[in-house]
Amino acid sequence: MSIVEANEVEQAAVESALQRFGQEPGPLLVVLHAVQDHLGYIPTTSIPAIAERLNLSRAEVHGVLTFYHHFRTHPQGRRVVQICRAEACQARGGEALEAHAKQCLGVDYHGTTADGGTTLEAIYCMGNCATGPSIRIDGKLHSHVTAARFDKLMATRGTH
């Protein structure tokens, strides 16, 4: 995609989110979710348009965008790995898994591998606390993720 085309895709996504949800009461989070669900991120270039249409200041939109851990302003890798860092997963060996994953991928949290293939994210509990350590890979939840199982999951799903 050329830069011009990419900009058009972004604008269309923002426009569609505003059209669908701009009339909701207190719409900003709903709109931001819609944009991110569509594009995978929220381009900072969309802040002025969102602010104007929702009758907010740019600072307000920026403030919300940066407050919430879920929202991001840059694309992630083709594959996203979210590892649970919370206590119940720690109690089942989560820390060892975290270290293993960081070492295998060669990145820290919020990092993307050099080839742009995989992004590693920390997450604090997915309600899967009896069968941890828990991770999501591209949205799919997995239980009992030991280092060996992590390697297997990455190998079987690894088509980047």
Added chain:
Amino acid sequence: MVTRVYVPKDSTALSLGADEVVAALRKAKAPIEIIRTGTRGMLWLEPLVEVETSAGRIAYGPVSADDVPGLLAAGLLTGASHALRIGKPEDHPYLKTQQRLTFARVGIVDPSSVEDYIAHGGYRGLERALTMAPADIVKTVADSGLRGRGGAAFPTGIKWKTVLDQNEPQKYVTCNADEGDSGTFADRMLIEGDPLTLVEGMTIAGLAVNATMGYVYLRVEYPEAIDTLRAAIAAAYKAGYLGASIKGSGKCFDLSVRVAAGAYVCGEETSMLESLEGRRGEVRVRPPLPAIKGLFGKPTIVNNVISLASVPVILERGADFYKNFGVGRSMGTLPIQLAGNLKQGGLVERAFGVTLREVLYDYGGGSASGRPIRTIQMGGPLGAYIPPSDFDTPIDYEALAAVGALVGHGGIVAFDDTVDMAKMARYAFEFCAVESCGKCTPCRIGSTRGANLIDNLLAGNKPAEQRALLEGLCDTMLQGSLCGLGGMTPFPVQSAMKHFPEDFAPRGRH
């Protein structure tokens, strides 16, 4: 004849391969109908497959996709014997001794079917509520003794009465489904397994205070629950149980799901309201109470999922029925979530008064690793660490408070003897630093400072001084925080230092 087979689509079951099991079952030669349910809550047995037979539902578990051909050959569809056969789930000791009121239908019904819901006793509470005056509904909830299950344990009836008493045409019912505490999954399990109970509870709340609009603020980390709840709400609209005239009564209630965005503090009720209004989730100064000035400045009920989902059974069976479960001022039942290092993790709904030891060993089966349980944390990341010497404490609000602990949302995380309590204390500070909304200095700055003090202490850098500084910091956070995130982070830290001082001794570098 078509045989009915039930397979959960609860997210823990999915994480253990439930969809793969379904795909394998679809290859069966005999005609089968697969119904996706929630989980029964015996999570170590997931995926748990149940088959309808003339003798009732027969369960097998944990089933993997690879087990399916063998199971079918052995006669799965007639409930025949097999190494994985559990028998009737309700006869399993884990379920048999539970007192399932709020979770009565979870794991049994199809979560998106209003028909199935009604066939299993659903909407009887709403039917009664539709014949009652708002003040009588509020009184029934107050008389039941129900206290908020989200953590603060405030009497639900009193909160509702405040909202009812406000003379405002526009009021709201909001459900707090942010469930951020590690080790808790009751909200998720209910929403994925029997969401119409929550929908019914919120509708009754609307009738009780004359509110016509409800929002569920649901955690973005729960994508499966979001889908299930949205499907259930759509089904309720279609069947006439939501909308302009609930079942032709002329009373209106609309309900919508709002997805959260991954900030723990947004589980705090005023932060949640800010977030619902589309702003940063900064905690509001109280007063005014949300019941007086809540969402968009209007009187608002804020209740946890389990509080609201307990309302239908209270309306159906009466306040006395509910109140007769429990002990002292802890009335009714609590869905206890067993998490972390336990052999039999899952959900145990029992009347208040069961002891920690009973749930950890009789239900939980002891640690998963086979090593001794060294401590548990109850009530999420802001809950105290409890030593084994307190395991005979009954689970009730006052008894746990007496040993410095909390019920919280009813989640218990067990740790074996390999746990490093200094690390856990440090993590408590770290989590607070990551999640602080930034409004108060002790929380925003103190949390990072606390983690550093623990590092210094362990490094043997003037340990006595660090210890004193830590105590002082904890006091400042306890006194000087606007909400529980900063104000309760000292609980896990101080309890870890008190009960496990040996873990805080200076360590040689390795």
